[in-house]
Amino acid sequence: MTTQELTKLALRIRRHIIEIITKAGSGHPAGSFSAVEILVTLYFHTLHHDPQNPKWEHRDRFLISCGHAAPALYAVMAEAGYFPVEKLATFRQFSSPLQGHPHNGSLPGVEISSGSLGQGLSQAIGMALAARMNNASHRIYCLMSDGEQDEGQVWEAAMLSGKEKLDNLTAIIDRNGIQIDGLTEDIMPLEPLKNKYESFGWHVVESDGHNYPELINAFDAAAKTKGQPTVIIAHTIPGKGVDFMENNFVWHGKAPSAEQAKEALNLLEDR
Amino acid sequence: MTEIVNPPAVGKSTRDGFGQALLKLGEENEQVVALSANLCESTRTLEFAKKFPARYIEIGVAEQNMAGVAAGLALGGKIPFMTSFAAFSPALNWGQIRISICYNQANVKITSTHAGLSVGADGAGHQALEDIAMMRVLPNLIVLSPCDANEAHQATLLAAKHQGPVYLRLGREPLPAITKPDATFNLGQIQTVKEGKDAVIIATGSLVYQALQAANELAKQNISLAVLNCHTIKPLDEETIIQAAKRYGMLITAEEHQIAGGLGSAVAEVLSSAHPTPLLRLGVNDSFGESGLPSELFKKHHLDSQAIIDAVKRLIAHTQYQIPNT
Numbered sequence: 316m317t318t319q320e321l322t323k324l325a326l327r328i329r330r331h332i333i334e335i336i337t338k339a340g341s342g343h344p345a346g347s348f349s350a351v352e353i354l355v356t357l358y359f360h361t362l363h364h365d366p367q368n369p370k371w372e373h374r375d376r377f378l379i380s381c382g383h384a385a386p387a388l389y390a391v392m393a394e395a396g397y398f399p400v401e402k403l404a405t406f407r408q409f410s411s412p413l414q415g416h417p418h419n420g421s422l423p424g425v426e427i428s429s430g431s432l433g434q435g436l437s438q439a440i441g442m443a444l445a446a447r448m449n450n451a452s453h454r455i456y457c458l459m460s461d462g463e464q465d466e467g468q469v470w471e472a473a474m475l476s477g478k479e480k481l482d483n484l485t486a487i488i489d490r491n492g493i494q495i496d497g498l499t500e501d502i503m504p505l506e507p508l509k510n511k512y513e514s515f516g517w518h519v520v521e522s523d524g525h526n527y528p529e530l531i532n533a534f535d536a537a538a539k540t541k542g543q544p545t546v547i548i549a550h551t552i553p554g555k556g557v558d559f560m561e562n563n564f565v566w567h568g569k570a571p572s573a574e575q576a577k578e579a580l581n582l583l584e585d586r
Numbered sequence: 587m588t589e590i591v592n593p594p595a596v597g598k599s600t601r602d603g604f605g606q607a608l609l610k611l612g613e614e615n616e617q618v619v620a621l622s623a624n625l626c627e628s629t630r631t632l633e634f635a636k637k638f639p640a641r642y643i644e645i646g647v648a649e650q651n652m653a654g655v656a657a658g659l660a661l662g663g664k665i666p667f668m669t670s671f672a673a674f675s676p677a678l679n680w681g682q683i684r685i686s687i688c689y690n691q692a693n694v695k696i697t698s699t700h701a702g703l704s705v706g707a708d709g710a711g712h713q714a715l716e717d718i719a720m721m722r723v724l725p726n727l728i729v730l731s732p733c734d735a736n737e738a739h740q741a742t743l744l745a746a747k748h749q750g751p752v753y754l755r756l757g758r759e760p761l762p763a764i765t766k767p768d769a770t771f772n773l774g775q776i777q778t779v780k781e782g783k784d785a786v787i788i789a790t791g792s793l794v795y796q797a798l799q800a801a802n803e804l805a806k807q808n809i810s811l812a813v814l815n816c817h818t819i820k821p822l823d824e825e826t827i828i829q830a831a832k833r834y835g836m837l838i839t840a841e842e843h844q845i846a847g848g849l850g851s852a853v854a855e856v857l858s859s860a861h862p863t864p865l866l867r868l869g870v871n872d873s874f875g876e877s878g879l880p881s882e883l884f885k886k887h888h889l890d891s892q893a894i895i896d897a898v899k900r901l902i903a904h905t906q907y908q909i910p911n912t
Contacts (some may be wrong), residue, residue: 419661419690426661431685437651438686441658441666448619448640448664468682471651479643 316359321527323585324359324394325351329556330583331390331403337576339407341415345566346460347387349491349524349551354384354391356530357456366396369424375453376442378426380435381460381489382416383568388425389413397424433466435459436486440476443484443544454538458487462494465503470515476544477516485537486517486546489524491553493564512546524549557582597760600791601699603738604756605630608667611746612638618746619659621645621668623652628758629669629699649675653682657692665693665746671705672698672714672755680720687751688726695745696721697754702842703870703887704759704792704880713875719847721753722820728773729820731755731841731849733794734764737817740771748773757792757842759880764794764815774818776826782812785898786834788827790816790849793840793868793889800894811898819849824856831863836905838866838897842889845869866901868893 316324328351336342358364362375379388386406393400398412405411412422416430427438439457446453463469476484488508496502505511509519518540522533530549537545553567554560557579571579611618612634619641626632626644635642643659645652649670656668668675675698676683687694698717705712722729730745730752732738738756745752764779779794780801789797794815801811814830816823830837837857839850850867857863870887884890888897 427657428685428689431681433650434654434682434686437654437682438658438661438690440651441655441660442662443658444643444655445659445662445664449662468648468650468654471646471648472654475645475648475651475655 321355325355326583326585328390328394330580332386333571333576333579333583335403335406336386336570337573338404339570341407341570342386343383343568344560344571345493345553346381346384346489346491348555348560349553350384350387350458350489352525352527352530353458353487353489353549354387356527356534358391358395360531361534363453369397373453376426376455378435378439378457379417379429380457381432381463382429385415385417388417392424432463433468436469436472439484440472440481443481444479446483454483454485456485456487458489461488461490461492461499461505464505473512473515473517480542481544482541484544486544488546488548489551490548491551493553493567495567497564508548516543518543518545519548520545521548521550524551525555597762598735599758599760600732600735600738600756601630601758603735604697604742605633607739607742608634609637611743615665615746617663618665621652621656621666623647623649623670623675625670631669649679650682653679654686656694657686657690660692660694661690667695667697669697671712672701672717673712676717676720684724688724691726691750693750695752695754697756699756700758701755702757702792703875703883704757704842706880707877709877710874715844715870715875716847717755718819718843718849722852727751727753729753730817731790731819732817733791733815734761736763736767736769737765737771740769741817744771744773755791759792761792761795764798774821774823776823777815777817778812779815780813782810784810785836785902786812786814786830787838787840787894788814788816788853789840790819792842796889796891797840797894799891803891803895804898809898816849819852822852822856824860827853827856828861831857831861836864836901838868838901840868840889840894843869845871864901864905866897868897
């Protein structure tokens with residue numbers, strides 16, 4: 316895809332996100348917006364996958380551990396062809412396949428159920444180990460938020476990944492600097508985050524989380540790294556794309572009002 | 587009806603039965619893998635680890651991670667047995683079992699040894715008395731509690747075949763053999779281990795043997811106690827429980843577990859909605875364990891055969907006095 320196409324796609328995805336969160340009356344705009352370019356890079360460049368065949372055995376596995384970014388995931392999956400875009404409007408509705416946090420039993424293409432933070436990386440390890448046991452060459456990717464690095468289980472998983480030298484595993488941290496109660500560095504300081512993962516045996520790549528060439532290079536570097544897992548620390552802006560939402564932690568889990576949604580959609584029009 | 591196989595001088599524990607079955611599974615099925623949270627010798631996973639090192643993952647003391655890794659392995663097509671002590675798993679990792687395993691419907695076999703008081707000297711922290719309660723409330727999970735090494739062996743083989751998450755509750759102490767080595771494990775069916783006409787006890791795990799000893803002693807006093815082995819706590823054999831309630835007019839349950847939330851509670855739930863019947867639940871009465879010999883601890887918490895004898899006599903007297911037979 317050209318840069319122009321990617322830009323239009325990202326705007327469209329952000330419009331979907333605003334629309335479905337507003338319609339549902341609940342959801343997580345900030346973390347959804349910060350993850351858009353990461354998810355677009357994965358679903359439109361990096362992942363070997365087949366939206367028409369979500370169970371294809373040789374597919375790369377993508378796990379979303381920070382399940383509250385579901386609006387972004389669903390919008391990207393719809394645009395990638397996993398289900399009709401019209402279905403997005405059922406987000407968070409009773410009986411919808413688009414549950415408030417992704418559920419693998421409800422939506423084909425979702426690998427694990429999330430919403431309870433800190434659990435994704437462990438499951439990614441399990442899949443990476445299974446692939447290694449089977450001599451399979453598919454890769455496993457796991458997106459985490461920075462806030463969920465607070466969970467001890469994440470560090471248990473980080474230790475094991477280093478021990479097992481899981482070079483078929485790539486983690487991505489959406490480093491948007493916020494969590495529900497405030498800035499990550501006020502709630503539970505994470506820095507130096509790069510050093511932490513390196514000391515656990517990981518290869519760390521830092522990237523601008525909204526810059527496609529950097530993200531693509533980061534994923535390529537991860538795929539080429541042998542003998543250790545890679546984590547891409549993607550530096551992002553929470554609420555990226557809507558100026559009154561950017562860098563404001565109150566938008567972590569708040570749905571916009573109808574007027575705010577209208578204003579946001581204006582800002583997200585194609586240019 | 588199952589006959590008692592004459593107990594050998596030194597019995598094997600349910601964890602031993604599991605360990606041997608796991609080895610057999612390892613030989614027969616390449617997809618079977620095992621995980622341990624730093625307790626592989628105690629959980630009888632060590633032999634599997636030595637024989638199939640590529641299929642064994644040492645997680646270290648990290649039970650939450652273990653649950654997630656097991657889920658990922660299962661979603662990747664493996665049949666993982668994740669092992670630890672019941673006081674740690676489930677316990678530390680209940681939230682992970684809930685979401686990563688049960689909500690994901692990941693085909694994980696949660697295998698926990700050292701359940702109950704008979705852990706002994708290590709004391710309360712190691713004596714899991716709440717794990718049945720924690721596990722039976724989770725959707726998509728079946729809960730197995732074998733009474734001896736043979737039954738544990740069969741339960742393990744069944745667990746591997748079962749499509750979906752399993753909780754397998756095992757103990758540390760050697761137990762006399764009650765079931766035969768090749769007896770079929772009928773999932774979800776309460777087994778009559780001894781017929782009786784005056785009273786009935788539904789026991790699970792190590793308490794089945796205590797109940798049999800009590801029945802043998804009561805027989806000398808012309809009281810005929812039926813002993814039922816409930817090896818599947820979930821799904822619970824409601825039909826047999828209701829039939830027993832109708833036949834005997836009263837029941838006793840017995841388990842190495844708190845009286846709240848385990849087998850006794852599950853039976854009470856069935857009875858109160860289907861056939862209200864006096865029920866005496868034997869179990870730990872809302873306290874923690876402590877260091878001691880299993881025999882000392884069983885005696886203190888009214889879980890030995892003498893306590894069962896007393897309970898039977900008490901219940902017979904109570905119901906003869908108050909409740910007419912229906």
